[in-house]
Amino acid sequence: MNHAGELISAYLDGELSRSEVEGLFGHLxxxxxxxxxxxxxxxxxxxxxxxxxxxxxxxxxxxADAEVIPLHRNRGFLVGAAAAVVALVIAVAAIFTPSAATxxxxxxxxxxxxxxxxxxxxxxxxxxxxxxxxLPE
Amino acid sequence: xxxxxxxxxxxxxxxxxxxxxxxxxELLDESREASYTAEQVxxxxxxxxxxxxxxxxxxSGGELHVAAPxxxxxxxxxxxxxxxxxxxxxxxSSTNVQGTDETPExxxxxxxxxxxxxxxxxxxxxxxxxEGVVRAELVVDAEIGALLKVVTFVExxxxxxxxxxxxxxxxxxxxxxSSTGSDVEFSVSVVDSxxxxxxxxxxxxxxxxxxxxxxxxxxxDGFFSFAVFETPxxxxxGEGSVATFAGRPYARSFSPGQVTLVWETLExxxxxxxxxxxDMHQEVLEGxxxxxxPGLFRRLxxxxxx
Numbered sequence: 169m170n171h172a173g174e175l176i177s178a179y180l181d182g183e184l185s186r187s188e189v190e191g192l193f194g195h196l197x198x199x200x201x202x203x204x205x206x207x208x209x210x211x212x213x214x215x216x217x218x219x220x221x222x223x224x225x226x227x228x229x230x231x232a233d234a235e236v237i238p239l240h241r242n243r244g245f246l247v248g249a250a251a252a253v254v255a256l257v258i259a260v261a262a263i264f265t266p267s268a269a270t271x272x273x274x275x276x277x278x279x280x281x282x283x284x285x286x287x288x289x290x291x292x293x294x295x296x297x298x299x300x301x302x303l304p305e
Numbered sequence: 306x307x308x309x310x311x312x313x314x315x316x317x318x319x320x321x322x323x324x325x326x327x328x329x330x331e332l333l334d335e336s337r338e339a340s341y342t343a344e345q346v347x348x349x350x351x352x353x354x355x356x357x358x359x360x361x362x363x364x365s366g367g368e369l370h371v372a373a374p375x376x377x378x379x380x381x382x383x384x385x386x387x388x389x390x391x392x393x394x395x396x397x398s399s400t401n402v403q404g405t406d407e408t409p410e411x412x413x414x415x416x417x418x419x420x421x422x423x424x425x426x427x428x429x430x431x432x433x434x435x436e437g438v439v440r441a442e443l444v445v446d447a448e449i450g451a452l453l454k455v456v457t458f459v460e461x462x463x464x465x466x467x468x469x470x471x472x473x474x475x476x477x478x479x480x481x482x483s484s485t486g487s488d489v490e491f492s493v494s495v496v497d498s499x500x501x502x503x504x505x506x507x508x509x510x511x512x513x514x515x516x517x518x519x520x521x522x523x524x525x526d527g528f529f530s531f532a533v534f535e536t537p538x539x540x541x542x543g544e545g546s547v548a549t550f551a552g553r554p555y556a557r558s559f560s561p562g563q564v565t566l567v568w569e570t571l572e573x574x575x576x577x578x579x580x581x582x583x584d585m586h587q588e589v590l591e592g593x594x595x596x597x598x599p600g601l602f603r604r605l606x607x608x609x610x611x
Contacts, residue, residue, distance in 0.1 A: 271519065271534075271536050271538065271540050271541075271574075272540075272541060273540065273541070273542060273543065273558075273565055273567075273576075273578075274390075274398065275398075276521075276532070276534055276540065276565065276576055276578050277563075277565075277578060278388050278390070278398055278399065278400040279388075279400050279402070279513070279515075279521055279532060279534070280521075280523075280531075280532040280578040280579065281381070281383050281388035281400070282383065282386055282387055282388035282400040282401060282402045283386070283402050283404060283511075283513075283521075283523045283532060284383075284523075284530060284532075285369070285383040285384045285385060285386055285387065285388060286385070286386050286402070286404035287525060287530050288330055288333045288334065288337070288408065288525075288527070289333050289527075289528050289529075289530070290333075290337055290369070290383075290384070291333070291336045291337050291339075291364065291369060291451075291452055292336070292343070292345060292362060292364075292451070292452045292453075292455060292468055292470070293333075293336075293443075293452055293455040293468065293528075293580075294530070294562075294580060295345065295347065295360060295362065295369075295371055295468065295562060297347065297358045297360060297371070297373070297560055297561045297562065297563070
């Protein structure tokens with residue numbers, strides 16, 4: 169391998185196979201020039217990636233503006249989906265959470281029994297049974 | 306001619322006077338005042354099957370204590386507008402109400418009665434009739450006026466419930482202390498209501514609203530009675546079946562001598578508790594708000610904000 173300039177670029181772009189990477193690194197160990205080029209390219213890429221991202225002024229590049237619209241759509245969809253999930257969680261919680269105002273049949277019996285004790289027919293004809301005792305067959 | 310007319314008048318008037326028979330209220334009043342200890346069997350034929358129970362009754366001075374022999378630690382004490390569930394001597398649930406003095410118009414008549422014998426004691430057997438239908442047979446102790454046996458019927462003459470004493474001691478019992486009216490958990494008072502003033506021959510005698518904010522009205526036809534409840538939330542009926550009246554579903558459960566019907570409306574829950582025979586259910590329910598599905602959002606709102 170004489171000079172591995174194209175292979176270095178391909179490696180940094182993640183386009184080499186495993187055997188090609190092994191071959192490249194074998195060459196870098198014995199070639200100071202290629203090794204120095206590898207370091208230089210890595211430094212440049214890192215520097216570019218560390219630069220802040222700036223929004224372009226609207227209308228400067230029409231193609232860039234066209235790309236912005238789908239991004240807004242995605243954000244709206246996500247916000248809507250999040251709101252729907254929150255609403256669903258509240259609904260499910262409300263439906264399956266017992267209401268504080270529930271009343272049992274025993275409480276109804278208590279009220280009916282109290283008022284029935286003032287009834288003219290109160291007595292053996294209006295006995296409220298505390299619980300069921302099945303008679304033998 | 307005049308003699309013939311007079312004879313006709315006499316013939317017509319005699320059965321009419323006889324038909325007046327015994328006053329039902331007098332019979333019931335006498336039974337309320339009786340003091341005794343008894344064992345009673347309750348057996349009811351309901352659309353859900355037979356409901357039976359054996360209970361021990363102790364009645365004195367207008368107060369009635371009910372216990373089941375299988376569990377002597379539990380007792381229900383009631384009388385004078387009070388109802389208490391007592392477990393091992395402690396009141397675990399109780400209600401007190403103040404009723405009005407209103408009484409329903411007489412719906413039933415009682416015949417003159419026939420002498421009989423019950424549990425070896427002289428007694429009188431009466432038939433209670435309403436609108437041409439025999440609704441009950443009452444066997445009354447000749448000495449103290451206690452209702453020894455009460456059999457109620459549905460419209461076609463089939464038996465609904467039989468309550469009969471199988472043991473009877475007319476000696477006045479003594480209660481260690483009055484269990485009614487103590488440790489009151491709920492106190493209800495008379496209020497106005499939109500619930501119907503009459504339902505299928507039953508008159509609304511009074512209406513109550515308790516601290517929890519739900520309303521109940523008491524209806525009577527002079528013998529059978531029921532309470533209608535309007536609650537902010539749906540009543541949970543543990544057991545029972547679905548009964549359909551006028552094409553609408555109701556949750557229904559029978560216990561010995563009593564029926565409970567539960568349904569949901571747009572505003573909340575409703576329930577009916579009483580001793581009226583099954584053939585009266587539909588006509589009564591037709592006069593009340595019908596079951597309605599409030600839908601997801603109304604139910605959601607009710608659960609969240611009451």
